[in-house]
Amino acid sequence: MRRWPFLLAVMGLATGLCAQAPMLQDGAATLRQAQRTWTTGEEPLPPLAFPSLEVGLGGAGSEGRYAPLVGGEGLGQAVQGWGLGLQGRYVSGGWSVAATALGLRDGEMTRGYLLRAEIAYRWESGWRLALEQQPFAWGAGLGGGDLLGDAARPLPRLSWSTPEASLLFGRWRAEGFAGRLEADRPIPAWIPDREARLAAQAGGLDLRRPWLYGGMLRAAFGPVLEASLGSVRMEGGEDSVGRAAPASSARTWSLMEVKVRIPALARFAGARGAAIHLSRSAAPGSRALTLTPARTLGGFQLVWDLWDLAVDYAGAAPSDHPETFTQPIYLAGPSTFGDSLGAAFGREAITRTVELGMPLFLEGQGRLRGVRGTSASPLTPGFWFLQGEAQWRTPTGRIGASLASRRDEIPGSTVRWGWTFSLFQSFRVF
Template sequence: MRHWPFPIAVMGLATGLCAQAPVLQDGATALRQAQRTWTTGEEPLPPLALPSLEVGLGGAGSEGRYVPLVGGEGLGQAVQGWGLGLQGRYVSGGWSVAATALVLRDGGMTRGHLLRAAIAYQWESGWRLALEQQPLAWGSGFDGGDLLGDAARPFPRLSWSTPEASLPFGRCQAEAFAGRLEADRPIPDWISDREARLAAQARGLDLRRPWLYGGMIRAAFGPVLEASLGSVRMEGGEDSAGRAAPASSARTWSLAEVKVRIPALARFAGARGAAIHLSRSAAPDSRALTLTPARTLGGFQLVWDRWDFGLEYAGAAPSNHPGTFTQPAYLAGTSTFGDSLGTAFGREVITRTVELGMPLFLEGQGRLRGVRGTSASPLAPGFWFLQGEAQWRTPTGRVGASLASRRDEVPGSSARWGWTFTLFQSFRVF
């Protein structure tokens, strides 16, 4: 059961661990490490209380077909170019401040990006309140959370969480947030009926700047079982003429999930931990809170000292999208800057994922992820996806890189390729 302050822990865990994601993607790294820690049944490491500051050199880019960088926090798609990075944190009493900022040169223009930031206060009782822009993974999917994931660029929000409360058979904790998405959200490449949505967007039917808020309750029952219930709603905003969005445009996404540790399997495999996760989620074209039409996901993970291995299957959610749009709608769906806010490839894709974390030479750490994606529609192309990550600590800091490639199988034509990458060298100042 996670019970440490999220904004502090994201920065503290990532700095103190042998990370399994490239430099300056430490928020997503901390989320993946939290999943690994839960599998082994260990207590999360306490956040570091010392101030820190890192500067970095590097860049991110993409080319060809849409390729999400899983755990990339928008790098490669929403954030591209070559330049400088600055990452630091400061903790005093219950207060914590953390930020990661990038200044990148892309296409003859220099752009500044606040990739990640948080101002938080944690009371001694355990209550926490934060204004943050951090990765937020709700759900245990390997390709990012099934309800909210870490492939997209984080969005700004106000969040709060409760201390743990005792139950007759365990303990529980709740968290919630409220934020707002950008005004001009591009229609994602991965979304269904994209051409119809683009046509509707050209007619001014796309709603902008919607509010996004949600809540999650997690309950632990004994040392091996955790259950979660969560919901996210998108509503409000305005159309291209500045008129307020109608109440009927609200959309709700929901999730029910269980995670189970399997100590017997871990002992049989000589591993430190083994666990399975199962979930059902739904995203109806209405404000109804329901688990239909459902998307089902299941997987398991084995964790050794420096190795880990996982398999996962995610079914496609039935599509209720109409073929034409006559009223203002959220044509970009649950996305930000064109990247999916939930599962990285969209909900209407069947995915089979294999993950392998491994040690590398010179005490480095690497990760490989392979995904086979298919669609319930015979007209939609299947694809193969491969992502590799590596990172090493140096006497002065860290160096790391990630590269993802996707090959779409288009019926009746040649295969279409795309790739995305990030590369950074980080130096510790203190």
């Protein structure tokens, strides 16, 4: 039995105005704060414009059934062990340089991780170009983003974004990226037809180092409505003997989303803001850009001064998984290091999620997330998932922990649990 999971070496661009989630997750916390800011209708905070350096110690790990750490940036699954961390940021003019490096001891092996990194330049006009490995989320939802989420370890990529432009009755902006996934991606534990994929992989039908690229177009119409249209494509790569991937192995994911602020609901609930989100996304087994077969997601969020409450529902995208694979295909699916790049539990899961942010004693901040998952397939078990995290600022830095647990309902078997746990202490140098 493996020792309890624990987390990370840590530091964070720590002096942000919003609390940061545990385990080097300042990137995930930034995404969450952006969602909260949109709900309240406030102006987004500008990027931090001063240097920082933080060191820390801690660990991350997992045991039992697959239990993704939502917003965990791969910690506990792709990143495990005990050790030290270093995180820093330097800003000068339009340039910004940042990095998060970990050295963790896992069993008899010590591994080094460049968990996050950034070399970016932002022009005064608002254009931004970056070579980065940072968490980001495309698509609403409490799993961190339905098209691209932050449960998986961030992938290295070249990214760009435009300033807002007033066109066609709205304010428009765009962003995009291009990167490559790792050469030997494990078959994820959350894929329903994992055994068939493993057999195909053993037969040499997997592909390595595929390209992943995408674009997102966003438009704000007035003070209460924002719409987004995006697409992500995976193609290229090579097989185990170096042959180029066939065109038939390409895959495209697409998303259409609408977010609406509801001031009347906020006033009724005595909240600072209220909003709903609705989206349709699709991951067809073809090269086409389409929204069928579609996965539907919808939910709402209420934000108070110290509390926030959010609920969402995500239906499963219909799929017909073959029992065997007869041609090279991306057997690991939309994932990196075994974690989902999109919905944390995979697109085949039907999820009902409740999330609550709350103040804790000694001016700490906590968050609870509960998920009930089912499947349209009688062969795929349902599950219960609970994640909690807490963090406190200290005179020298911050301390925090995060725990996720999952129980699968497998007919005719004993109860099976999975755990992911993290713990850290960080020290701010400056």
